[in-house]
Amino acid sequence: MSVSQREEPRAGGTSADRGALAISGVLLLVGFVVNAIQRRLFHPTGAEDDHEAIFTEYAASNAWVATHLAEFVLVLVALAGLLVLCGALRHETSHLALLAAGAIIATGATWAVLQAVDGVTLKQAVDAWVAASGTEKATRYADAETVRWTEWGLQSYFRVLLGVAFLLLGAAAVRSRLVPSWLGVLLAVGGLLSLVLGFSVGYEGLESGFQNPIGIAFQLVVLIFIVGLLVVSRRAKEPSTRAAST
Secondary structure (H helix, E strand, C coil): CCEEECCCCCCCCCHHHHHHHHHHHHHHHHHHHHHHHHHHHHCCCCCCCCHHHHHHHHHHCCCHHHHHHHHHHHHHHHHHHHHHHHHHHCCCCHHHHHHHHHHHHHHHHHHHHHHHHHHHHHHHHHHHHHHCCCHHHHHHHHHHHHHHHHHHHHHHHHHHHHHHHHHHHHHHHHHCCCCCHHHHHHHHHHHHHHHHHHHHHHHHCCCCCCHHHHHHHHHHHHHHHHHHHHHHHHHHHCCCCCEEEC
């Protein structure tokens, strides 16, 4: 008598590792998706590189500090989800998972500085510019632009670091048997898109016709990855009942 059992391709790891996939997916979903929603609802919008117009909108916003604090926390939640995934992949791809974790931590540190500059320093600078008069107004405006340019630099490096983290984690996922390889490919694609965005911000600022479609593509790739990870984690927990014997 012989028994054969069909297994989901590339399904491996301990039950704890497979449970970590669900935790990672939930953290990513809460972090990235909820943040996208709250930004759309509360973050002022406009021509980001038309400084006089956008600074006026920022100064008029009463929710500026609060929405950036929420953004700070939610993106850290999403990065924690990536770290959980690193932990689940560490048994099969220890070096890649470790490198990815280091890149994620560096990304989180850069994100913290970026949000301090954007969420607090820039708000104080634009408020001081609006309140100033006479010759002081030009000086305050120059100060606000300097803060803005500092934000550009931090945004550029944050995008680049996030891209590196995605690429490393994607490579680890492809080599691992814990998740299907296409999830790793999605992460790698997201990493490349984030790298492109990072370089574009460094050269062109926060808005360009090029960045808009790339940003939308990045968001779609991340969303598909999150949904895929949640589906895979659910299937991984289900016992296999398909067996044939002769």
